[in-house]
Amino acid sequence: MENRMTSLERSAWFELTVATLAAVAYGALFLLFGSGPALGALALMALTAFGPSNRGAARGAPRVALDERDHAIMARSSLVGYSVFWLAFVAATMGVWALRGGRGSIAVDTLPLFPAAGWVVLTIGRSIATLVQYARGR
């Protein structure tokens, strides 16, 4: 039976792909050129602005694009995404503390990595949570 995806599900696939590509590109550039230039790879996340739901809205979306179930899924996914983000943030800050010690230091240009990587983690966590909920609902 044909089972088309909702616009939220298509967006989740798109954002998961973009965020994964950004993370892989960051890893590759980090190995080749170091942390500074690798940060540029995270600019790929800007592509999420061109996701299916935004394009649909621009063209004139179908009659019912998102309904109450989609909004409930979106709310739960956001909660999961932000929880994953928070855990990753705590792990990153505590990890630096554990590795460098209480008197250690890190370069200031490492700091932009925290919000950028946080965006990637949040997007991946939220997208996976969305896709899992849709998969369970079939």
Place this chain on the structure above:
Amino acid sequence: MPNDRLRNQIRRLRFESGEMTQEELGGRAGVTRQTIIALEAGKYVPSLVLALRIARVFNVKVEDVFQLEDRE
């Protein structure tokens, strides 16, 4: 805590209403076809407003569409 499950007659009512499609029911109730699929499969519990809208589409009472079923 009660261990109830919400049963529904949406599929039967669709076929009794001239084999209404999920797409058509979704359009008339203001939800996507995927939500109708999830409802028919018992994987989604609708809001009261949606339950009333679906009952209105079939021109029946809400308890003719949705019933509580005790699992115990």
